Amino acid sequence: MSALTVHIKHGGKQQSLQLDPDQPPSAFKQVIYQTTGVPVDRMKVMIKGTLLKDDNSWGGVNPKAGQVFTVIGTASELPKPPSTPVQFLEDMDERELASALKMPVGLGNTCYMNSTIQALRAIPELHTALDPVSNTPTNAQHRLALALRDTYKSMGKTTEGFMPVNLLMNLRSLFPQFAEQSPSGLYAQQDAEECWSQVVNAIKGPVPGLDGASGSAARTFVEQYMLGEMRTVLKSMEDPDEPxxxxxxxxxxxxxxxxxxxxxxxxxxKESLDEVVEKQSERLGRVANYQRSSRISRLPSNLTVHMVRFYWRRDINKKAKIMRKVKFPFEFDALELLTDELRAKLQPATRKLREIEGDRLERRRARRKLKNSNTQAAGGPVAAEGASGVNAEPEAMAVDEQHPGDIEDEATAREREKAAMDEVIDPEIRADTGAAVHALFDLAAIVTHKGASADGGHYIGWVRKSALEELDESAPEGDKEEWYKFDDDKVTIVIREKISTLDGGGEDSTAYLLLYRLAYFAVAALLSASSLARAVPQSGISEARYDFVDHNQQLAFVSASATYSKYTIDFIDSVLASFANDYLQAHNSFRAQHGAQPLTWSPALAVKAQNWANGCVFKHGSTGENLAAGTGNYGPLDAVKGWTDEMSQTEDYDSRNPKPSHFTQVVWKSTTQLGCAVKECPPGSIFPAKFGVARYHVCEYAPPGNVLGQFPANVQK
Structure with a gap:
């Protein structure tokens, strides 16, 4: 039946509306709400002296064109005219922009859609790909893509809240489950993960790729930038002869x-990638156990992680929520999730990017130290260094004597680093548009769920501020620590510390979907879990202020930005110095017994050590690092003690016949810097598999020791 034009009376005014007899009365009340502002739960609708109930059928009321409905209820406050002149988005600074951003208004349990499109908005390539979509839709998927494009354009042009009615209608038309209604007649809450998956799958066809290819070989945007490939091996655990x-x-x-x-x-x-499943075995003629191991064989530059927090409870016939606290990283290393072939292609670029970030941190610290020294020379105040009470690095201490020309120009350094990265990127990967050229990802957006079950609660979108801005690779890193919180049309700014609390543990907002984008800036220094546990109380700073990454149960301190709203360089120095205490104290206490000066910590050497340790190969490189490995709780103190116990090998020390060892490197007098890391390596990589996981410690030194001809001057017994 076609829609009818009817009239409503409210507040002494009469207005015309469209009534669809094929929709229940609750849908008509939603239309009334959008017109009058009277909330549905506070609204009474009368027709011919009869109260219109949500469970009434139109057959009993028999609506006709021109009929008049009386609406009783108080409207919510309507939007007021702006008190200040209109200001365009492009004319606002960052703070004004954040306060002015107004996003999709909730249309009754549509937060699942609003939060989803906000998170997808953090993919800048998507906006570029949506622009050329034909304005003449050929199917429902095409119409949804156009509605998504128009929604994003509206979000970029207005500072007022708006109703994404077109997008919602197309979503419900294409996927009827999103039009499901609750027993009360209102639209039911839906699952944001289902919305995300359906939207992405729907636009996979109509949104073209960005490489300009055409024909049967052309791939769409989703296939290029969001679709990975998973290689799965299924092996029988009960029939070794089964292929x-x-x-x-x-x-x-x-x-x-x-x-x-x-x-x-x-x-x-990793638990989801390595599972034991039951399957009918044709060879055995019964159900048997199989080991299913999956690894990523194509890694897209936009990686979505789904926290599987909902499960079906038969006793209550609802999808219940798993409240458990699960820490998520701000910087994610995906190397361990890849096939051996893909890991070999991405590992060189991944290591190089880590090295580059270590160099960038050193330059930033040097520039800051130089600025402070210039201020001191001019009689101005100087910021305190070494807040932890541990000596600063030699480079940072020596900067007082440097001149501006002694520090490499940042733009020049970035060009050099870009060329270095280009050399190690695999050509085949480079030719694959949208594929990740390394394995480091930054957290860009989150969809959280608040509540106890999937059938209720509330979804909120959280987007990293830098994800909504154009990236300038040649510019120094800006403030990445602030995030936008999109609670339907209410937008606020939160700091990174707030994002860290979205890891669960209760009914409050909990991370459900996480969008990771290919990183342009990597970690600056890495921490061992054992050192970290002692570093936090020593620093006197709450653990909540740290950002950690889990690499196979290994923790890493993330320092990816040049300037922070709350993390100053002094704070970073303090944390790094506290973390280094285990390795430093073990080295320096022994060096003092042999007439050698204390070592200081180098983040760049720590990055180098971590890159070497990540290979889980027990052998030396070209710079003579110290290596140690053990099982169980084999920590930094154990590793250094193992090296210094080698002193017994030098009892018959003769400068004419030197015996280089780990011990001689520990006490080498010319060495001034130290950087160490630890990696938990899988069974069979360093020791036989029966001994289990190995803790692999690597320490790098500068200048390196054990130089032939220099033993008498550097090793004092």
Whole structure:
């Protein structure tokens, strides 16, 4: 039946509306709400002296064109005219922009859609790909893509809240489950993960790729920038003669399973990739256990992680929520999730990017120290260095004597670093538009759920501020620590510390979907879990102020930005110095017994040590690092003690016949800097598999020791 034109009376005014007899009365009340502002829960609608109830059928009321409905209820406050002149978005500074941003208004349990499109908005390439979509839709998927494009354009042009009615209508038309209604007749709450998956799958066809290719070989935007490939090996655990079954399929998201033992996102992902499943065995003629191991064979530059927090409870016939706290990283290293072939292609660029970030941190500290020294020479105040009470690095201390020309120009350094990265990027990966050229990702957006079940609660979108701005790779890193909180049309700014609290543990907002984008800036220094546990109380700063990354149960301190709203360089120096105490004190206490000066900590050497340790190969490189490995709780003190115990090998020390050892490097007098790291390596990589996981410690030194001809001057017994 076609829509009818009817009239409503409210507040002494009569207005015309469209009534669709095919929709229930509750849908008509939603239309009345959008017209009058009277909330549905405070609204009474009368027709011919009869109260219109949500469970009434139109057959009983028999609406006709021209009929008059009386609406009783007080409207919510309507928007007021602006008290100040209109200001365009492009004319606002960052703070004004944040306060002015007004996003999609909730249309009754549509927060799942609003939060989803806000998170997808953090993919800048998507906006570029949506622009050329034809304005003549050919199917429902095409119409949804156009509605999404128009929604984003509206969000970029207005400072007032708006109703994304067109997008919502197309979403419900294409996917009827989103039009499901509750027993009260209102639209039911939906799952944001289902909305995300359906939207991404729907636009996969109509949104073209960005490489300009055409024909059957052309790939769409989603296939380029969001679709990965997962290689799965299925092997029988009960029939060793049964051949393995290998399959490869597309992957739009990675699941993070949450069990009673899951504390970190990385471990939950690995649990989902390595599972034991039951399957009918044709050879055995019965159900048998199979080991299913999956690894990523194509890594997209936009990686979606789904925290599997909802499960079906038969006793209450609802999808319940897993409340467990699961830490997620701000910087995610995906190397361990890749196939051996893809890991070999991405590892060189990943290591190089880590080295570059270490160099950038050193330059930033040097420039800051130089600025302070110039201020001191002019009689101005100087910021305190070494807040932890531990000596600063030699480079930072020596900067007082440097001149501006002694520090490499940042733009020149970036060009050099870009050329260095270009040399190590795999050509085949480079030719794959939208594929990740390394394995480091930055957290760009989150969709959280607040509540106890999937059928209720509230979804909120959180987007990193820098994700909504154009990236200038040649410019120094800006403030990445502030995030936008999109609670339907209410927008606020929160700091990174707030984002860290979205890891669960209750009914409050909990991370449900996480969008990671290919990183342009990597970690600056890495921490061992054992050192970290002691570093936090020593620094006197709450653990909540740190940002950690889980690399196979290994923790890393993230320092990816040049300027911070709350993390100053002094604070970073303090944390790094506190972290280094285990390695430094073990070295320096022994060096003091042998007439050698104390070492200082170098973040750049720590990055170098971590890159070497990540290979889980027990052998020396070209710079003579110290290596140690053990099982169980084999920590930094154990590693250094193992090296110094080698002193017994030098009892018959003769400068004409030197015996280089780990001990001689520890006490080498010319060495001034130290950087160490630890890696938990899988069984069989360093020791036989029966001994389990190995803790692999690597320490790098500068200048390196054990130089032939220099032993008498550097090793004092």
């Amino acid at each position: 393995e079954k290998v399959t490869t399929e597309g992957m739009l998201k990675i699941n993070c399973n949450i069990s009673n033992a899951t504390n970190y996102m990385h471990s939950g992902i």
